[in-house]
Amino acid sequence: MGDTAVTGTAQPGETVTLRIVQTGLQRSTVVEADGTFRFEGLPALEGGMTLIVQGYGRQDSTVVAGGTATPTPTPTPLPTGFYITIDPVCGPAGAQTITVRGFNWPTGNYLGIFFDGVRLVNSASKISTSSFVYTVNVPNATAYVQHEFKAEAWTKKDQTGTRVALATTPFTCPCPVPDLVVSSLELASTPPLGTFNKIDFAVNVTNQGGADIPSLFWVDLYEKVSPNPLTDTSRDYIAINGLPAGASIDFTMWVETGFATTGTHTITVLADTWSQIREYSESNNLSAPLVITVTQQNPVPSPTPTPAITPGPKGKIIGLTYLDMSPTNLVNVYVYDTVGRLIWSGFSRAQTLPSGNVINGYYEAELPPGDYTVVGQVRMATAIYRGQTVVTNLQSNEIRQQVDLNLTRIN
Structure with a gap:
């Protein structure tokens, strides 16, 4: 370990995570009341290493100077023609209140503003300035669907005559945060299944959200339809060390000692068991139940002898x-x-x-x-x-x- 430190500013009280991509090192800390955070005692950083800091739906990255030169970013120029912006640019599913601003618009025309093709603004008079501001209510934004705001300028009212200007901008729903789901849970062992035999399950977990997960989280397998991690013991568990936005991972889980009884057994898998990841939804982490049938009765295994412990102070x-x-x-x-x-x-x-x-x-x-x-x-x-x-x-x-x-x- 060395004396290297990484510092920054963020919302007080929030948890931020540092990840060094090349080494897999991860650290988390809580932002101080003055809005600053600091990761200390890091290993020496080498030129070209990528550092990612993520928290509460935001993510920033930088490349350590030295080694391969990091190009200086070129500022994005403002549009020269007519365009629109929205605030906020993302939000949760459901009703939204959005501010739409227009710039460089041709005056002397009628304005229409649309969300997903539904007209929200129909100006009663011609716009007299090249900029405008409207606050609109979106009745229902659906998660994980491509949404679009559109503004049009027409020579006549009610979008008739000649359209002289059109601009669009996307609205993201939800905001780019992680969202874990168990995409599939299937039996991997070949029937017939017997008691006290190990049974394998094929599992796929997906981060369907818009932000990477840079830190470790746990996935547990239960013999229960609606497990409670605080009171129910899982039959198997594994760790997943981060998952990029939109990525999936396949792995195998199992019940090592099998089941003691024949008949049906209901299996579920829970992603992010201990709620370590701040997600868009915390209610979709549980898989659909999988019912398996154990048909063969096997002998009860002999118990492993318990070693004799010498009495006395330990x-x-x-x-x-x-x-x-x-x-x-x-x-x-x-x-x-x-x-x-x-x-x-x-x-x-x-x-x-x-x-x-x-x-x-x-x-x-x-x-x-x-x-x-x-x-x-x-x-x-x-x-x-x-x-x-x-x-x-x-x-x-x-x-x-x-x-x-x-x-x-x-x-």
Whole structure:
């Protein structure tokens, strides 16, 4: 890590995310009350690296100077003929109030303003100046449909005579923010299906919104029609490390131990399980239910023996789990003894410190005295990331700090 910092300004209280495209590094922070934000302790940046800062529906990027020269952008010239602008240029679905402004229009003509071909303004008299301002009410804008404002000038009233001017401009609905949906959920295992056998599912998740998702989010598979992540345990989960606007990703999820009973089972998949992504809609993240039928009854598997734990005072290990050099929650953490027995397992999580600060990727495990191998693993959509470290000679009542896990891709 170095002393590199990235600073900027944004709306106070909003969360902004920094992403370095070439390395995959991601950091998030909250904008201060004075409207400033700062990402500190970044690795040294190299010329040509692209930095993206995104938050609350906006996104800006820059290229680090050095290396390949970054061309100086050419300002976009104002139109020289007649044109119109609208404010706002985007909005949610439903009724809208829009201000339409015209510039450089031929005077002495009648004006009409349309939204998707429906006339909203029909001037009763000829326009006497080359500019105009109208506030119009759009009765219903539909999401993810191409909308258009149009202005026309005619020599006669009611759009008759000769049309002497026409200008259009698009209206975007919704504003460019992410919007995740589970596009498909299908059975990938070949029937007949048996109890206690692993069952695979093919899943596709799409960001149908107008802005990239630069940060990690989770996708969970449930055996329930309407799951509640706070009370229902998922049968499988994976992480997706960002998804560009309009992009989709295919991956496989599964029920590792299968189902204990024959008959029908209803499966759903929930994208952005923990609402980490600010989306256009938070109500369309759940897939349609998929009903599968298990027909074969298999023997109940023998339970895995539980290792005997030596009684007495224990020690504790504490660490953070890192993915792309960033502390990451919900990483699986496993602790094995010297003969490979699983002694402890759990997840890393957010932890509030006595100072009030919150750190991500925190885990702690109480263990008998001894030597251990600690493994962290997280399954991304199409990859597995793993890291491990060794703990030697843990003592009773000892608290071993900084048993950190740095995860790298293994497939």
